Amino acid sequence: MSNKTIFILGASRGLGLGLAKEFLARGWDVVASERSRSEDLHALECDALRIATADVTDPDSYADLGFGNGQLDVLFINAGISGAKHQSSEQATPDEVAHVMMTNAFGPVRAAKTLLPAIRDGGTLGFMTSLMGSIADSSGGYELYRSSKAALNMLAKGVAEQDAGPRGIATLALHPGWVQTDMGGPQAPLGVEESATGLADVLESASGKGFRYADYKGDDLPF
Ligand SMILES: NC(=O)c1ccc[n+]([C@@H]2O[C@H](COP(=O)([O-])OP(=O)(O)OC[C@H]3O[C@@H](n4cnc5c(N)ncnc54)[C@H](OP(=O)(O)O)[C@@H]3O)[C@@H](O)[C@H]2O)c1
Numbered sequence: 001m002s003n004k005t006i007f008i009l010g011a012s013r014g015l016g017l018g019l020a021k022e023f024l025a026r027g028w029d030v031v032a033s034e035r036s037r038s039e040d041l042h043a044l045e046c047d048a049l050r051i052a053t054a055d056v057t058d059p060d061s062y063a064d065l066g067f068g069n070g071q072l073d074v075l076f077i078n079a080g081i082s083g084a085k086h087q088s089s090e091q092a093t094p095d096e097v098a099h100v101m102m103t104n105a106f107g108p109v110r111a112a113k114t115l116l117p118a119i120r121d122g123g124t125l126g127f128m129t130s131l132m133g134s135i136a137d138s139s140g141g142y143e144l145y146r147s148s149k150a151a152l153n154m155l156a157k158g159v160a161e162q163d164a165g166p167r168g169i170a171t172l173a174l175h176p177g178w179v180q181t182d183m184g185g186p187q188a189p190l191g192v193e194e195s196a197t198g199l200a201d202v203l204e205s206a207s208g209k210g211f212r213y214a215d216y217k218g219d220d221l222p223f
Helices: 014-025 094-118 143-167 192-205
Strands: 005-009 029-034 049-053 072-077 119-128 170-175 211-215
Touching: 005 014, 005 094, 014 029, 014 192, 072 094, 094 119, 094 143, 119 143, 143 170, 143 211, 170 192
Parallel strands: 005 029, 005 072, 029 049, 072 119, 119 170, 170 211
Antiparallel strands: none
16 A cells, blocks of 8 residues: 655745654655755655645646645645734735735635645645634734734635535644744744644544644634
8 A cells, every 4th residue: 555645835944844754754755845945854855755846825836746636645735924023904015915915825725726636535635824813712913924824714614615525625724833933933832843743643633524723732723
């Protein structure tokens, strides 16, 4: 029996890199993308790893990655940014709004729709979202990032209902916890390995055509 295969879009560092390591350790074949050369990703080089180049905001960059129909057990779109430092709806320029929305919401969902034929029927589609995208949980602030992840949650649910569900593909919008990465900062309580282990467990155990917004421990989150 051949190994299971995951494509992680955005695996140059942080959680995407941690997930690539975790799935390799679990015996999966991993296709992992970078935008520019990541020494940390290339340090993992082995037969089970293929490194691709992709930018989630550039459809041409991922349109022809050479996947056969149904080749992937899991497609996981990890790429994401915080957005402009001020994070303020009063200061945000049209370019700043477009950049964070394209990177965190519209880009990931467009990539998922483009790559959906590469996921096998009954496979799994995952998006890296955040608890900050929960409207129910929000205490305000961090407006650019929060609104982009709320938009991602909405768009991901749409993909689940219209595109993935009919093919028995489970769709997950996953919150990794607050994690020590360039984005999460050194004061975050969780290490990359702990979060990636939990995320991989949730991705590996997903089944059915439903949609879930859940965290790295597998607990459901409020929309
Ligand atoms: N860390 C946390 O506490 C936390 C909490 C909630 C959610 N998240 C989410 O988890 C995901 C990973 O975050 P992280 O903490 O690992 O952050 P990170 O260390 O800043 O890594 C971000 C990753 O996204 C990639 N990326 C950014 N823009 C991209 C684009 N246009 N196309 C392709 N790849 C792109 C980066 O690639 P480059 O190296 O090329 O820039 C890098 O691999 C994000 O979606 C983030 O929103 C993180």
